[in-house]
Amino acid sequence: MDLSLNADQVAILDSLESLTRPYAGVSLHETGFSLTDGALDRELQQGGFLDVASDPDLGMVTAAIVVERLARLPQATRAALASIIAPILKLNTQTPFCIVAGDQLQRPLRFLGAGATVVVVTDTVSSFTATASQVRAEPDALYGYPVGTLVEMPSDREEHDVGSDVFMTHWRIALAAESAGLLAAALDSVCAYTAQRHQFGRPLASFQGMRHRLAEAKVRTNGVYWLAIRAGATLNPADAALAAFHAQESARQVVYDLHQFMGGMGMTLEHPLHLWTYRLKLLASEMGGRGNNALAAARSIWG
Known part of the structure; x- marks a missing residue:
């Protein structure tokens, strides 16, 4: 399997840079x-x-690569939803939209606001345009994304001719690709800090125990990236579920370590680590969390 980028992908990433x-x-x-x-x-x-x-000629793999690279930015963008999910629903990518699994209410949703398109995934896929009365703004939420809470779910929704299994596969690819970029950016930020911060006359990153845990974080980050790319290439539900599960499980373990290495910074605002890790915390709870994605992977593989 050739893991190198092709000429088109290299040119796109250069332009994106x-x-x-x-x-x-x-x-x-x-x-x-x-x-x-x-x-x-x-x-x-x-x-x-x-x-x-x-x-x-580009396809889902290139979209996942673009999403991963954009997730490394400190700014939260709608790239994952717009580039991977919007096309299968034929949604306008200029209009913010968010996703809710089932008829869940009172749950913070990224990019939810009045006028946003809310995609509802049950046995079918439907959507509606949120009104101000259906949304509660959450200006002080700690998630790294602009979020709102859905307080009312209308029964009259537009049905989309997309199966829920196909939709969930794309959603999981989007989540895994974005998580890979967030993990990479957060890890780079921590590596730079621990290489400069000295304790006992040595950089923190030179201590063996920390180096082992940073190396494990790097291995997990790389794994999330390659599983996302594989799922984008195959569009296989099992591959997508495994990628999403590994992304959420890795976020749970790596984020804890990264904040510990910073001595608590990143939980506070004098360092920008929270711009990546708090986004990871919200992504780790989507689709019911890693347990649901692990079950989805098992059912897809073994039936």
């Missing part, structure tokens, strides 16, 4: 709980980076 460089270099001193940038979202849309999955 040029576009996002000014946003990656933004000042991160006390940015608050979440960071978004409408100009970044517009540039990604206008540049066609969110449409690569619809190109038969």
Whole structure:
């Protein structure tokens, strides 16, 4: 299996690097709980980076690669939902949308607000446009995304001609690809800090116990990335469920270690680690969490 990027993927990532460089270099001193940038979202849309999955020469693998790279930015973007899920529902990628599994209410949903499209996944896939009376704003939520809470679910919804199994496969790929980028960015941030921070006359990163745990975090991060890429290539429900499960399980273990290595920073706002780890915490609870994805993988593999 050839794991190297093809010429088109290299060119896309080079263009993406040029576009996002000014946003990656933004000042991160006390940015608050979440960071978004409408100009970044517009540039990604206008540049066609969110449409690569619809190109038969690029496909879902390239979309997953783009999502992973964008997730490394400190800004939370709608790239995962817009590039991987919107095409199968034929949704307008310029309109924010969010996903709720089942008829769950009183649960924080990323990118939910008045006017957003809410996709409801049960035995079927349906959607509706949220009104102000159906949404409770959560301006002080600690999730790293702009979130809202759905307080009312209308029964009159538009039905989509997409099976729930197909939808869940795409949702899991999107979650795994975004988680891989978040883990990579958080780990890079911690490695840079522990290489500079000295204790007992040595950099923290030089202590063997810490190096072992950083290495394990790197192995897990790489695993999440490659499982996401495999699921994007095969579109197999079992591959997607395994990728989502490993992403959520890795987030649970790695995020704990990363905050511990920072001595608690990242739980507070003087360091930007929270911009990645708090997003991971919300992603780790989607679709019922890692337990549900583990069960989905087992059922897909063994029936």
